[in-house]
Amino acid sequence: MYRLYDFRPSGNGYKVRLLLTQLGIPFEFIELDIIKRETRTPDFLEKNPNGRIPVLELESGVYLSESNAILVYLSEGTPFLPDDKLERARVLQWLFFEQYSHEPYIATSRFWLMHDMAEQKRQALEEKRDPGYAALGVMEKRLKAHPFLVGDRYTIADIALFAYTHVASEGGFSLDHYPGIQAWIQRIQAQPRHVPITQAQFQ
Known part of the structure; x- marks a missing residue:
């Protein structure tokens, strides 16, 4: 196991x-x-x-x-990772985007705010706002016209970006102006065997 x-x-x-x-x-x-x-x-x-x-x-x-x-x-070998060469590369593209353009701003801001570091990180938090919203804008452009990030089906690209996007408000980022992202979050939460971030394992 x-x-x-x-x-x-x-x-x-x-x-x-x-x-x-x-x-x-x-x-x-x-x-x-x-x-x-x-x-x-x-x-x-x-x-x-x-x-x-x-x-x-x-x-x-x-x-x-x-x-x-x-x-x-x-x-590997599951529907969560496409076999098609281009679609597979698109999944990797979003995984790299998540780590370089999304996570450093949205996730880091969330961590600081969740652990009472807002005062000491005030300037850094402000500096993360614009690039964080820019990342959300990139996602919104895709998701306002497509149900998922790659090939119009649920993949690990969606899982990777859902993780911190659906709790973006905990990092001080509002999703009010991102209807595509909001609808995408609801679609992911409706997937079979979905579990919330607070739950360790499927019960």
Whole structure:
């Protein structure tokens, strides 16, 4: 059985939990509190020298880190990752977009606000607003005309970007002017075996 080392509020960890659940793959959830630096212990650093969650322990005892890499690994040979060469590249395109143009602004702002760091990060939070909204604008352009991000079907591209987009308000980002994104969120939440970010495993 897989073991998932994770922190429940983490959107990056949630991506993996959601995909595992929707694939019907059982896993052991092991929570590590990043605020208490539980990912900086010598034991965990042996699993991931980068000291970050999520980490997926495979049945072979191999450890795999980086949430989007884990998504690709788990989705191989499933409908969540297209076989078509171009559509597959489009999925990867959105995964890279999520990590470089979306997560650094929306997810980081959420983390600071959730952990009472708003005052000390006031200037940095302000600097993240425009690029965060720019990322939402890119998504809206696609989603106002299409039900999903790639090939008009639900893939790991949607899971990767849903994780932090659906809680963008917790990072100070309003989705009021993004009807395409709002409708997309509802479609994802209606998918079979969907679980909320607060839930560790399918019950």
